[in-house]
Amino acid sequence: MDTGRFAYPIVSAIFIFLIFSQAEAYDTLDPTGNITIKWDILSWTADGYVATVTMNNYQMYRHIMSPGWTLGWTWAKKEVIWSMVGAQATDQGDCSKFKGNIPHCCKRTPTVVDLLPGVPYNQQIANCCKGGVVSSWGQDPSAAVSSFQLSVGLSSTSNKTVRLPKNFTLHGPGPGYTCSAAKIVPNSVFLSSDGRRKTQALMTWNVTCTYSQMLASKNPTCCVSFSSFYNSTIVPCPSCACGCKNTNSCVTSDSNILDVVGINTPTANNAPLLQCTQHMCPIRVHWHVKTNYMEYWRVKITITNFNYLSNYSQWTLVAQHPNLNNVTQVFSFVYQPLIPYRSINDTGMFYGIKFFNDVLMEDGPDGNVQSELILQKDANTFTFKEGWAFPRTVLFNGDECIMPPPDTYPFLPNSAHARTIVLSTLAAFVHFILLAFW
Ligand SMILES: *[C@@H]1O[C@H](CO)[C@@H](O)[C@H](O)[C@H]1NC(C)=O
Ligand SMILES: *[C@@H]1O[C@H](CO)[C@@H](O)[C@H](O)[C@H]1NC(C)=O
Ligand SMILES: *[C@@H]1O[C@H](CO)[C@@H](O)[C@H](O)[C@H]1NC(C)=O
Ligand SMILES: *[C@@H]1O[C@H](CO)[C@@H](O)[C@H](O)[C@H]1NC(C)=O
Ligand SMILES: *[C@@H]1O[C@H](CO)[C@@H](O)[C@H](O)[C@H]1NC(C)=O
Ligand SMILES: *[C@@H]1O[C@H](CO)[C@@H](O)[C@H](O)[C@H]1NC(C)=O
Ligand SMILES: *[C@@H]1O[C@H](CO)[C@@H](O)[C@H](O)[C@H]1NC(C)=O
Ligand SMILES: *[C@@H]1O[C@H](CO)[C@@H](O)[C@H](O)[C@H]1NC(C)=O
Numbered sequence: 001m002d003t004g005r006f007a008y009p010i011v012s013a014i015f016i017f018l019i020f021s022q023a024e025a026y027d028t029l030d031p032t033g034n035i036t037i038k039w040d041i042l043s044w045t046a047d048g049y050v051a052t053v054t055m056n057n058y059q060m061y062r063h064i065m066s067p068g069w070t071l072g073w074t075w076a077k078k079e080v081i082w083s084m085v086g087a088q089a090t091d092q093g094d095c096s097k098f099k100g101n102i103p104h105c106c107k108r109t110p111t112v113v114d115l116l117p118g119v120p121y122n123q124q125i126a127n128c129c130k131g132g133v134v135s136s137w138g139q140d141p142s143a144a145v146s147s148f149q150l151s152v153g154l155s156s157t158s159n160k161t162v163r164l165p166k167n168f169t170l171h172g173p174g175p176g177y178t179c180s181a182a183k184i185v186p187n188s189v190f191l192s193s194d195g196r197r198k199t200q201a202l203m204t205w206n207v208t209c210t211y212s213q214m215l216a217s218k219n220p221t222c223c224v225s226f227s228s229f230y231n232s233t234i235v236p237c238p239s240c241a242c243g244c245k246n247t248n249s250c251v252t253s254d255s256n257i258l259d260v261v262g263i264n265t266p267t268a269n270n271a272p273l274l275q276c277t278q279h280m281c282p283i284r285v286h287w288h289v290k291t292n293y294m295e296y297w298r299v300k301i302t303i304t305n306f307n308y309l310s311n312y313s314q315w316t317l318v319a320q321h322p323n324l325n326n327v328t329q330v331f332s333f334v335y336q337p338l339i340p341y342r343s344i345n346d347t348g349m350f351y352g353i354k355f356f357n358d359v360l361m362e363d364g365p366d367g368n369v370q371s372e373l374i375l376q377k378d379a380n381t382f383t384f385k386e387g388w389a390f391p392r393t394v395l396f397n398g399d400e401c402i403m404p405p406p407d408t409y410p411f412l413p414n415s416a417h418a419r420t421i422v423l424s425t426l427a428a429f430v431h432f433i434l435l436a437f438w
Helices: 007-021 322-326 421-437
Strands: 035-045 048-057 070-074 080-085 087-089 111-114 145-153 166-171 177-179 183-185 189-191 198-200 203-211 222-228 231-235 283-292 296-305 316-320 327-331 333-337 347-352 368-376 393-396
Touching: 035 145, 035 166, 080 087, 111 145, 166 177, 166 203, 222 393, 283 393, 296 316, 322 327, 322 368, 327 333, 333 368
Parallel strands: 222 283
Antiparallel strands: 035 048, 035 203, 048 145, 070 111, 070 166, 080 145, 087 111, 177 203, 183 203, 189 198, 222 231, 283 296, 296 368, 316 347, 316 393, 327 368, 333 347
């Protein structure tokens, strides 16, 4: 009768193992997620062209947070950037061979960043000047775009001879993105704001950039802990989930270094300053199975920030659980099912309410956000047994969180676990392999 008892933990361990052992950049919950960079040539000039570059973030739950994106490429020939609107090259480079008009950037491999909000209107275009912050598609498609305009010189001046830039690189803001080669696509068509006139780009090319957590950081950045009303055990994040405690690289929460003025100022390399914990993750997601009603059950989710140097703005949380098809109410967070690419409605994203809890503040008394959700039980599948009430996968800002080993999930009292030792040992073994692959 109990043959299925350990099926879930083992299946889930193998599932997690498969996710992490994939060498290829591929997000199973958002398989078509990408950032597309489109260049539209608006006019040919005496020695080149004027183009609008538009970056669309088609990732459902991965945004680009402050300090924003950095875009780079290599010119195919000796092109220069005469001028830019809505963004700037970080380094002008050597323009010494120019007299009179000096280009904005002469580097063969320019590096471009967005302008900060509040620049004068004559330096702005639509969708620029947000400090490089780009929303995720799932959270706000209208803010999932960033644009700038540039005037290119020393280039060919027709669609037959112009050479496409090469080797695109995108940081958002850290590493993790890999960009394709530019590809000529059908010319973009623009509609005037009153919808009464259509215009066309003279030439358009696209570059697609995809994210891989493996490339972004060698350590995970988030872990999950569990508790329940039916068992007093609190299952903590796995030890060393994101690294091991080393007092040289972390601070204890009572340390007086935290009283130093300016200690919360992020450093140039954006390295975290973490509170010492046994898991050493900047982010912990706690899932508490809170209440059992006749036809419903209730979960409390708490996200805690252990990084003193980061306010996570527009954070997102993704959870996968078979009962998410029957979410009845979500308090304090926005919930949105992620069904477009999945045949089953078991995955959704949570994010904060604007101006209320859309910023997960730096480590400290305000460094957490919380929500409760009520789910309607499905008579056929609902159970508190075997850790069923806990999520299968959790992602914070699009990065996979490390879960406790399946055999440690809180048990229902009296749920005998004799003759399952072999199976739980197997689960632990799979988990061990999983850690070894990091
Ligand atoms: C990029 O994302 C869009 C929207 O999801 C999708 O239509 C397109 O196929 C993706 N492109 C690639 C190359 O994956
Ligand atoms: C090029 O990018 C634009 C904007 O992201 C997108 O609408 C268009 O479908 C892309 N074209 C191709 C052929 O991928
Ligand atoms: C180049 O422009 C000409 C018209 O000026 C047009 O007929 C041709 O299709 C364009 N070629 C490409 C590759 O866009
Ligand atoms: C582009 O990058 C590749 C690999 O990083 C390199 O071999 C190649 O020379 C680069 N091309 C240009 C034009 O810089
Ligand atoms: C986080 O936000 C608070 C309030 O806006 C600010 O005082 C603090 O300096 C910020 N911390 C960081 C690390 O940016
Ligand atoms: C998916 O689940 C949500 C809530 O859990 C529900 O509102 C939505 O209607 C479901 N969508 C489909 C297509 O089943
Ligand atoms: C749960 O949701 C599914 C589809 O989303 C629906 O078919 C089913 O009736 C729901 N169950 C309950 C108990 O509401
Ligand atoms: C609570 O769950 C733990 C596993 O996490 C288990 O070892 C313990 O026996 C359970 N407690 C009770 C009272 O069943």
